[in-house]
Amino acid sequence: MRREPLSVVVITYNNADTLDACLSRVDWADEIVVLDSGSTDDTVAIARRHGARVAVHPFDDYGPQKQRAIDMASHDWVLNLDADEILSPGTREVIERALADPRHAGFRLPRRERMFWTVQHRLSWRNGHLRLFDRRRGRMNDVEVHAAVEVDGPVKTLRAADFVNDGDGDIAARVEKINRYTSGMVAHKLRKRQRFTGLRMVFYPPVFFLRQYVGKRYFLSGWAGFIASVCGAFYAFLKYAKLHEAYRRERRGQ
Structure with a gap:
């Protein structure tokens, strides 16, 4: 299936516990960009093992750091993930179909949360997050802590896809x-x-x-x-x- 080329962008800081799982599910992308904030664990080595293009920049805030990573991308279409987020099985196929003939400025992906010793039930409501977008039409906003992408144009939710936030283990x-x-x-x-x-x-x-x-x-x-x-x-x-x-x-x- 022919589709628009895709860059995956991830910012990191001491994410060795989760980064391998994150990048293993996006190794089909045309490019992986990792912007690190000076990790002291194996984060950078893991990123390079997955063929990522790695750069280092001191962290000032979430929004600006994410925007730097987005600006580093070689392709117009970007999948923006956190280092503790993992695409669910089948999500790749949904994304590739969406990028075969994209008629929207961006796409929301439903997110399931890790609930301590388990993962949010698939039949519960999953909030959609704008993570797949045309960077020519979108940028990170300046909201502290919860900075997110805003795009100029229509957005669609890909209900058949989702990803898991694997951050809170307890x-x-x-x-x-x-x-x-x-x-x-x-x-x-x-x-x-x-x-x-x-x-x-x-x-x-x-x-x-x-x-x-x-x-x-x-x-x-x-x-x-x-x-x-x-x-x-x-x-x-x-x-x-x-x-x-x-x-x-x-x-x-x-």
Whole structure:
């Protein structure tokens, strides 16, 4: 099948535990680009073993670092993955069909989350993420922590494909990430001047829990789905609690 040539781009920092699995599922791509931030483990060696073109640049923020990797790509169509994300079996074929005659600026791929000792059930709701796109029509935005690609043109979700985020192997890792991510989001929310932080702290977390556990059918993953939904509600609470704290400090002139 003839298709548009594809570059896979990945940014890394000490990802030796997950990078081999990530790159093993994309070795069919025309190019793999890995932009490292100075890893001290075997990350770079693993990338080179997979034939990746490797460069090193100090990390400043997620969005700018991803954009550097995208700019390094030789081809117009880019598949943007994190080092702990793994394409599911069959996703290659779906991507290649989409690139045989692309009529969209980008494509969303559904993502399944690792829920500690298991993986999100296939019949639960999988959020679509814009990861496959024409880089002539798209760039990373400047949202702290959760920077994502934005494209100028129509986007389609490839429901028959998906990938697994294999990052959080246990509850402690999930809680640590929640703490780090919510701290990183405070500056962005301060710029947006989001208000009613008290009401958001009270009402949004239980709504978030119900949306995850019932609406997105996380209950299909058993206790892992319940714990993941509670962690999500805690994330929703903590980001507004930290924003509330920042406003209090701001009013005090701190």
